[in-house]
Ligand code: SF4
């Protein structure tokens with residue numbers, strides 16, 4: 001395993017971090033986590049050098065008005081490893097409306113994780129639309145106080161917001177020590193893009209990366225036209241290698257979080273992380289990735305990462321599943337996608353149930369116009 005310093009925190013973080021948002025399940029219920037398999041995966045990860053584990057209040061919940069089970073499971077599983085490992089967790093920023101909320105929620109994080117202090121504490125998904133309001137509700141005095149009384153060791157935030165927002169948040173508070181942003185070879189221009197990464201680096205703020213595989217879209221079932229471009233390369237890297245190497249190639253990237261769902265993924269990703277180094281991609285490799293990005297742009301796939309933040313839909317639509325099967329059918333030409341959508345997805349869960357109520361739209365970190373895209377899915381599958 002390779003390690004990089006997480007900015008001002010001084011923590012030597014493994015270049016690969018274990019994200020606990022897609023843990024293995026026993027059933028379709030996101031709260032029904034297979035703890036036995038999870039423990040196996042975590043033990044293997046720690047034994048092979050992963051020391052960074054990431055969770056959030058809302059990972060693995062059925063109902064986004066209450067905490068999920070990810071923090072509790074991760075807290076219990078990592079207990080035996082003590083200071084050998086680092087845990088980060090995230091408080092939803094969109095619910096912050098008072099001091100009371102901050103304090104009660106922070107204490108509930110500590111309880112679920114089974115710790116007196118949170119080493120790496122994120123404000124989860126700061127957005128342009130409500131940043132001013134959470135600031136007015138006392139964001140910074142809360143963090144100061146929680147650092148002073150020892151409940152938080154290091155403070156950071158995650159965002160899919162604009163570069164301007166990133167600059168604003170950084171200039172409003174000088175105790176931020178690390179930031180989590182979405183980066184992969186398709187999402188590298190905005191929100192807040194490579195420019196954002198460079199800015200963070202300049203300020204010696206630790207950088208963690210989410211969605212390196214864009215919710216799995218860059219890992220498998222690539223569209224044939226994309227495969228053709230990859231085939232032109234002199235390397236025989238797998239799609240997953242391309243995605244990770246693109247990130248580890250950058251000195252600005254400290255830790256790449258990957259939401260792993262089974263032991264094979266953990267083993268495979270660790271093998272790749274052993275190769276991580278800057279300068280591993282050439283100018284030709286970057287030209288190839290630019291070509292890939294351009295081709296993806298033409299394919300019009302829906303940039304859904306299956307994060308489930310938009311769920312549940314009050315009218316029953318399984319939004320991520322609709323988008324996944326659409327992408328698989330329209331963009332990747334998977335022979336199974338149409339069957340999956342038409343015959344295996346329950347009628348009540350299909351796109352045509354969308355009433356355009358709009359409740360999901362603001363929740364989507366990828367800013368997808370969900371009702372509009374669902375009507376495209378509906379037409380595509382000829383409902
Ligand atoms: S806009 Fe459509 S998909 Fe979104 S919550 Fe409303 S009914 Fe569900």
Ligand code: SF4
Nearest residue numbers: 304305307308310364
């Ligand atoms: S539509 Fe947006 S919020 Fe819903 S699963 Fe996809 S990326 Fe996540």
